[in-house]
Amino acid sequence: MAIHKAADIIAINPIFEGRKIIIASDSKVVVSWVNSYSFGSTNxxxxxxxxxxxxxxxxxxxxxxxxxxxxxxxxxxxxxxSNMEGDLFVCGDL
Structure with a gap:
């Protein structure tokens, strides 16, 4: 859900246009689902x-x-x- 929310926010926000965006997750399984041909869980x-x-x-x-x-x-x-209402943005240059 967090990756989905981040991707949605990035896709509609012009501030991210032209920038290299990396979404990091601590779930190997979910990252493999997103980056492979398999969809993993049917849910x-x-x-x-x-x-x-x-x-x-x-x-x-x-x-x-x-x-x-x-x-x-x-x-x-x-x-x-996860304890706050609304969206939380953290932006920075690496």
Whole structure:
């Protein structure tokens, strides 16, 4: 759900146009579903299809695996965002 939400926000927001976007997830399974021909769980086919559609439409966005233990900042932001109403944006240049 988080990857789907991020891809939707990025796809409609002009601030991300022309930028290289990397969405990192701590779920190897979900990253493999998004980046392969398999849809994994039949319960998630529509979500995976929509994520892939946004990835191909923009061409500058990719989804990668990043273990939770190696990215404590992202884990903290995710926990914080799940406790808030509305959207939470964190932008920065690497």
């Amino acid at each position: 998630h086919v529509k979500l995976i299809y929509n994520i892939r559609k946004n990835l191909s439409k923009l061409g500058n966005m990719e989804v990668i695996y990043n273990a939770r233990v190696t990215n404590s900042f992202a884990d903290m932001i995710a926990k914080r965002g």
